[in-house]
Amino acid sequence: MAGQSDPYISLFSAQEVEFLGEDEMVEIVPNMRMDPLNLICGDFGPFRPQIATQVPLWLAVALKKRGKCTIRPPEWMSVDKLTQVLEAERNSLREFQPLPFHYVEIARLLSDHARDDIPDVYMVRSLIEDIRNVRFHKVETGLETIHERTHAVKLKNLSAMEANIVRPFVVRALQAFYKHDSPEMIPQPDTTAIRRRQVADRGPKRDRRY
């Protein structure tokens, strides 16, 4: 289609979404002594053995890889909490449960690099997989209900990675609807209208509780 903007410039790759997720703060327990770090993005430390401190995820993973700390999994990442969330996701057909915006990335990085710091790590991993599947299924069903020109879509509690995955499809779909559903496109036959006539611009706001 001539004039269609190049979709590739504006897409975040999965690695870039992970990059953004790596700036989330997590708690670590260092096992060594280190002076404060004066990094460009802020100051962290001082690091003292057995005293918990907050650092960005990328820093935590780097320290963990060098055996300098243990990472405390965030409190939403326990088997109990996650089971609750999974239940709730399954029970509500259209709503998403509140989860941290970068929960996918955080869970992935922690289970890859800090496996021994997470109690029941396999259970946690499989719960998160299930949650992802249920949520994504909801997104897909929700997308099927877009059938007319939509001006605004509200996606409460969707996470970064999920939004990024559906972004290309949703943008093209909404654009196509916008273009083809516009009242100027539909000719206004004066007498025998065989087709159902579109009444002015209905474009409702879809306030679906996604």
Add this chain to the structure above:
Amino acid sequence: MVSGSEEESGFPADDYESLIATTDVELLKRAWMNEKAAPEILHFQTREQIQLMEETVEEFGENGTDPLTVSLYQMNLDRTQFLLRSYLQIRLQKIEKYMFHILKTDVWSWLSEQEQKFAKRCTDDMERHLEQSVLSRLPDGYQSILKQSVASEEDDMVPEPRLDTFVFYKSKGSIEAFQLDDSKEVVDLVADDLYILRYNSVNPLIESGQIDLV
């Protein structure tokens, strides 16, 4: 403007948060995300910020004595440099794509000096190339770069950025009763929820910093 080398001495938790939120890196990150998600090129984030960023990046290269701290500083450096480079790269890509459009509208003023030089060179080269290879062999009324033929009223050979595409974004604070311009729809935007709207409608809010593209 807060730079990372200031002394932190027992700040209460939420002050620290807001301090972090306004560091140069955070601003650069915001600018990067917005630029990535927007279909057109945005205002260039102030010259001084980028320069300061580059300087601090150099400074921090020297810090630290033991290999651990050195490697951590290096990581931080790499991350920040990635943001910087990616930001500039995206802008250049957009300039290349829409170079004629930029030249003839006031988007020109949104570019930095070097970008303007780049854009000028790009357009000159492109013009010359098209001239030599194709346009000079076309019949007289059709030789312009900008117009399809002399009979066209507008510059219809100039690709324009698609401003009515949909974007994902998050609102920073609540905005009541926001008017979508072409329909009579009024939308309430609640803080921190994700929305998808047409870029056209939310453009002014991005400029004023009230919403962030995701």
